[in-house]
Amino acid sequence: MQQVHPRILVSNREPRSTTNPYITMLTTALRRTPGVEVVTFSYPAALFGRYDVVHLHWPETILGQGGRRRSGRLVRWGLTALLLVRLTITRTPVVRTMHNVELPADVSGAQRLLLLWFDRLTTHRIVLNDRTECPGPVTTIRHGHYRDWYTGPRSPAIPGRLQYVGLVRRYKGVEGLVEAFRSVADESLTLGIAGAASTSELADTITTLADGDARITVRLGFLPDDDLVAAVTAAELVVLPYRFMHNSGTVLAALSLDRPVLAPDTAVNADLAAEVGPGWIHTFAGDLTSEAIEAALATAREPRAASPDLSAREWDHAGQAHLAVYRAALSRERSAARAAGTPT
The missing domain is CATH 3.40.50 (Rossmann fold)
Structure with missing residues (x-):
């Protein structure tokens, strides 16, 4: 035929x-x-x-x-x-x-x-x-995966650095991340928020929530690829505080840059964790809390392979x-x- x-x-x-x-x-x-x-x-x-x-x-x-x-x-x-x-x-x-x-x-x-x-x-x-x-x-x-895409200069990981990258939309829970981080007692930790907000109202909300905490850096706007690479690789842990997550290219972007991720506890993320190997995907259930952030960072600091297994992608x-x-x-x-x- x-x-x-x-x-x-x-x-x-x-x-x-x-x-x-x-x-x-x-x-x-x-x-x-x-x-x-x-x-x-x-x-x-x-x-x-x-x-x-x-x-x-x-x-x-x-x-x-x-x-x-x-x-x-x-x-x-x-x-x-x-x-x-x-x-x-x-x-x-x-x-x-x-x-x-x-x-x-x-x-x-x-x-x-x-x-x-x-x-x-x-x-x-x-x-x-x-x-x-x-x-x-x-x-x-x-x-x-994005290993062939994100080829810009990498930053050395900064101890205690947490990072959110990607479009900022309501369902992604960035407001909750800022609120949870402000409750973290460890003054050595820092948080970066980088990405374009879907509305000016949401941008104003996040900026207001972050005001007064010098540990939080907010950059709301389009993030060029090289800046994304620099931000992700500077982090010890990439935090994606989504209220709902099914598929996420940002998870794969972080993994492609050899950085562990904190993401919602879902069946899809459990499958991905099993696929890429131990130490790369950390999860939280319900609303993100300061305790979940600190526990995930502690676990992310434990020994793991140099890179996640993305051979299936x-x-x-x-x-x-x-x-x-x-x-x-x-x-x-x-x-x-x-x-x-x-x-x-």
């Missing part, structure tokens, strides 16, 4: 310096893979271009590309609705990588309806770990694994169309 060489419309625009590294590395891996052609997102390409399969990551980013003006948002929502009509009429297979298990909480009613429409059209889901539950067909393709086979999913989704849709007597 002749192999299908699909043309894939991906939901991200052409990668730039500020693009999520996962997206950039996956786009590069796909473009190195024989037998697949990648088209990055634009509304002209989506509405009028030729493609065989759509691959979504965070579909809400398509809806949010209209800026803050209401007129711009309405235009984008209208264009997205037209895209959904096209996908429905043409029965184009939709593949979705399930980075998050729930719809975003901060979307409008109209956005929610459009996102639910994307969900109904999804014919194959890619999950990043075996714990993600969603309707089938489902394929697990593990999130790759190489990028070499990511392109082929995704191509297999695209072909399966396309073959299944064509078979369904033939059975229904619909031209393909």
Whole structure:
């Protein structure tokens, strides 16, 4: 049987310096893979271009590309609705990588309806770990490491340094981290907060909570890769105080830079701890406390391997694994169309 060489419309625009590294590395891996052609997102390409399969990551980013003006948002929502009509009429297979298990909480009613429409059209889901539950067909393709991405100069670890990096959003619990750290009695410990806040109100809250404690350094804004490397490697322990965590690229970023992580006690993190080896993943249950921070730091100081085992997360086979999913989704849709007597 002749192999299908699909043309894939991906939901991200052409990668730039500020693009999520996962997206950039996956786009590069796909473009190195024989037998697949990648088209990055634009509304002209989506509405009028030729493609065989759509691959979504965070579909809400398509809806949010209209800026803050209401007129711009309405235009984008209208264009997205037209895209959904096209996908429905043409029965184009939709593949979705399930980075998050729930719809975003901060979307409008109209956005929610459009996102639910994307969900109904999804014919194959890619999950990043075996714990993600969603309707089938489902394929697990593990999130790759960042060892080849974060290559900037490393800092020597500073004794007692704790660090949070990444986007600052409500569900990530950074406010709770600052409050818990302020209760830490050990004056030799320091805490860094670095990353862009999702709202100015959240930024103001974190800055206010940190005021008056000279041990806390707050840097709220875009964090270039080299600055992220410097911040993470300066830490003895990276602290991710999420109220909810399912998949986290930041955990893998810290591990790729050979730094241990304190993260919520979840089944996914327990699996990751077993995968990478002892001493790298430390967990807390419930709300983060000063006691949990001090206990994790003490444990992180115990002997461990020089680097975590990330051999299961190489990028070499990511392109082929995704191509297999695209072909399966396309073959299944064509078979369904033939059975229904619909031209393909």
